[in-house]
Amino acid sequence: MTAYQIIKDAIITGKYQQGKRLTEEELAEQLHVSRTPIREAIKQLESEGLIIPFRKRGVIVREFTETDIRQIYNLRALLESYATGEAAIQRNEEEIFQMEQGNHDYEQAIRLLNNPTLGDIESIQQKNQSFHSKVFAAAHNEHVMNHIERVVVVPLIFRAFYWYSEKQLIQSIEAHKTILQAIKDRESDRAKAAMHEHIYLGRDHVLKHIGEKKLTAEF
Template identity: 35%
Template sequence: MNENGVAAAYGGGPLPDAGMAGPVLAYSSIRAWIVEGRLRPGERLIEARIAAELKLSRTPVREAVRMLAADGLVVTERNRGAVVRSLGRQDVLDLYELRARLESYAAELAASRAAAGDIAAIDDGIRDFGRAIRRRDLDHLERTRLIGEANRRVHAAIIAASGHARLAHLLSSAVDAPLVFEALHEFTNNELARSNLFHQLIRDTIAKGEPVRAAQLMHEHIMQGRDRILRSLDA
């Protein structure tokens, strides 16, 4: 599977550092700002301002914006230029339904194909998710980053266990990273604990070779995130 693709989809992985090449640094930085909500939907991407903050020329920033447009995170509007894309209620419903169907299929396949190493990788992510939600020494953003990375690893391990490379590729574009991060950021502690309980239940059904139940649990788990986003939209 494409581990980097799944990492990008879920908004996980380390934040960029100053040693990265210009376009990569610009892309990683702007993407992180969009995923984490520093750049909000509908907000213009002003190349000169971003370049100054990142201490880069405008050329790598312009290239990064093109890459983000290809990812679907940025759109070009007449008389405004590049802006962070906005999603309406129907967009959220469509994205989550697609993701739920694809990832449920991944869980179903994993229940028939997972090896011991796959189960161990899922266990590692579940353990770190539990540790992250118990952290009280971090601010909310840093804690959500930790939770998000552990969540990415759980889902990436399940997708890897499916043994379906094409499905992994499809999921890398079907999972909307800003929505995933927003849901994790908005979840209460009880909702986060429930999310990790679903991880454990899905893991157990995969380990026991119960494909139908694994798919059902994954679908319900992903709808939990959808419902959190819809409540925020309605508010």
């Protein structure tokens, strides 16, 4: 694990809470490395928008407002739906197989769920992302892919899965199946629209819950 990954994880999981100030020296000591790799990590995280400079005295972990979250999800919807539409045109049989497998894994993980732990949630989240990635890969468009990967990962949002009811999780499997079928049928517009809607459902789910329960580190 690089310093970059460690710090990023600490932010995403909420170990470094929003608004927390970080200095190079402090991080270097915590991770038992020199300031050099820490500086590198900070620069990168800054460019990703996860931290922001704090008047030449280190950085602070960025706080995301409801507006930020809405804008980020809308951007995701824009990019991912575009890529999905392209995937419906460019995909080959091998990629169809990969996507089917990806969604199968996702479905399995959900069906086996019972009294989920934080680790289970993370695993589900990861399998969901893996399915999405397989869809984008089928678009054969490196540039769109890069932009999708750069869309800000909002801290603590992985917990959205924690808030899903069993019914909602099963609906998300169905959404994946709809997307996949449209891609198989080369119905580009339909695949695109289905992905768009799928992400909007996720967005609204998150927005509904951040109101109820503020995103904090306590779990």
